[in-house]
Amino acid sequence: MNNMEHKIPLANNHISVDCVVIGFDGEKLKVLLVRRIGEDSGGEVFHDMKLPGSLIYVDEDLDGAAMRVLNQLTGLKNVNLMQFKVFSSKDRTKNPKDVRWLERAEKAKVERIVTIAYLSLVKIDRALNNKNLNNFQAEWVPLDEVKDLAFxxxxxxxxxxxxxxxxVEFNPSCLFDLLPRKFTALQLRMLYEVLYGKRIDVRNFHKKITMMEYVIPMDEYQQGVSHRAARFYKFDKKIYNKTRR
Known part of the structure; x- marks a missing residue:
């Protein structure tokens, strides 16, 4: 038989970007999601949530598309985004509801979508102070409260x-992207605990902090608290870079 008779059809792929923006509120890790409104096959209106993401334009590269999408859907800008994985399963568009919503939103026929996922770790206190966030259908959702999302x-x-x-194992500095400029040992310990999902011994953790040359104790303490005021620390990137050489 001619091999051409068994040629598998080429996929009609669309390329998209999806942005995972993670923040830490001092107790929980949160992800930035956007609300989605659509209609199911019966014409019933549904409301659910999704990551900030969209198909890319013909005249933009992936990094530019990720920044555009994040800004358009959440109002956030000037955040560091890095690619971390490609998702290309043919089952990404197995739910007709998702395909119907996307085709209406993009006004284009969609068969299969390959998405490049981006990640950003942000100081949630600064992001929440971004007034533009309130003008978009976006909100911070604790990771342990995320329900079924689109796609x-x-x-x-x-x-x-x-x-x-x-x-984090080879670049621990990224953890400090999630913390306020000045933070307590408790905040740093709780971040480790929620990230790894396990309790950490307080004494051992304080010893660990003293071994981190780049975590600098400040001559500043909490004010207006009912408990013993905790000392603030800060992350020194210059010292960190020196220790990593």
């Missing part, structure tokens, strides 16, 4: 968290 966005978030845990 495979639950999987993308899970993979993002795996990536962060691995990334």
């Amino acid at each position: 495979d966005h639950n999987l993308i978030i899970d993979e993002a968290m795996k990536f962060i845990r691995q990334y």
